[in-house]
Amino acid sequence: MRHNPPCRSGRRNPAMADVASISRHYARGDIAAGLLAALREAEGAEVPLTPWTLAPLDQFHGRGLDATAELAGLLAPRDGDHILDIGAGLGGPARWIAAQHGCEVTALDLIAEYCAAADTLTAACGLTGRVRAVPGSATDLPFADASFDHVFSQNAIMNIADKPRFYAEAFRVLRPGGAFALAQITLGPAGPPDYPQPWASDSATSFLDPPEAIARHAREAGFTLVALHDTTAACIAAQEEARRRIAASGPPRLGMHVLMGASLIPAMRNNARAMAEGRLGAFDCLLRKPL
Ligand SMILES: C[S@@+](CC[C@H](N)C(=O)[O-])C[C@H]1O[C@@H](n2cnc3c(N)ncnc32)[C@H](O)[C@@H]1O
Known part of the structure; x- marks a missing residue:
């Protein structure tokens, strides 16, 4: 049996088997170099590197930058606010929030390769010092109490089994009066989806809540x-529009498939079918820590 060390709080981190399975689903080799090469091949060697030009490659959720802008907008962030992004992936949403809203963003992710890629892409965008990637677990955040003005988390909670711990940690690190903007894929009324899905190769690392669980x-x-x-x-x-575009002009050169490879195709297909059949839904919510 593998050893699963207790974390700072004395609780156990996500089971090591879960971490390994989640890593297997998400992790790749030299991620940043591959993404930058794909962007330059598609857009030309002189393409400016910004959160906007990188968006087709580093926004790891449905509806891309539109979804990020809507979720971040719920926070009404102000210049200089310090925001924590939990499950930040490659740091795409974190860089966009920093550049668009003038914030400082700490981008936490479980996968060390994603954090390394996030730092490289952040440097390439000239945002070092404004966005910092930190490896760590959402259920044992390596930050002091009340250390962030706002917390943001986009489509990461579906990989997390211990929901009470996830919400409690976000609450702990948020200053009183601060807000938490959370996006997630939810379980629909028509029964569970087929796998793979974009966030999980199989049901072992997918933990979906029905929408009514969010308020509780x-x-x-x-x-x-x-x-x-x-x-x-x-x-x-958005999925129907993407299907129409592919039928008319073929698959796009840039997209999340550059990172995830061919495994993304059945996952996207299952995702679109499950949404259309009422097996999956998507919800954004805004929570506030009372003063
Ligand atoms: C679907 S991706 C979304 C990434 C990013 N939020 C975005 O929208 O571009 C989910 C991310 O959650 C991260 N994740 C999963 N479980 C986690 C955990 N327990 N703690 C921190 N990050 C986690 C994964 O490594 C992955 O990068």
Whole structure:
């Protein structure tokens, strides 16, 4: 049996087997070099490197930058705010928030390769010092209490089994009065989806909540639920639009397939079918830590 060391809080980190399975699903070789080469091949060697030009490659969720802009907008972030992005992936949303809203962003992710790639892409965009990648677990955040103005987490919670711990850690590191913007894929009424999905190769590392669980988890952690938006229809519309574009002009050169390879094709197909059949939904919510 593999040893699973207790974390700072005395609780156990995600089971090592889970970490290994999640890493197997997400991790790749020299990620940043591959993404930059693909971008230059598609857009020319002189393409400016910005959160906007990188967006087709580093926004790891449905509806790309539109979804990030909507979720970050819920926070109404101000210049100089310090935001924590939990499950930040390659740091695409974190860089965009830093550049668009003038914030400092700490981008935490479980996968060390993603954090290394995030730092390289951040440097390439000239944002070093404004965005910092930190390897770590959402259920044992390596930060002091009340150390962030806001918390942001986009489509990461589906990999996390211990939902109460996830919400409690976000609550702990947030300053009183601060807000938590959370996006997630939820379980629909029509039963579980087929796998693979974009966030999990199989059901062993996929932990989906029905939408009604969001308010309960939030309340139990101490949050006030400010807003809950169903974005399922927007996701379905974006998937239909992508299908039309592919039928008309072939697959795009840039997209999440550059990172994930051919394994993304069945995952995207299953995802679109599950959304259309009511097996999956998508929700954004805004939570606040009371003063
Ligand atoms: C679908 S990706 C989304 C990445 C990013 N939020 C975005 O939208 O571009 C989910 C991310 O959550 C991370 N993740 C999964 N479980 C985690 C955990 N327990 N702690 C921290 N990050 C985790 C994965 O490594 C992956 O990068």
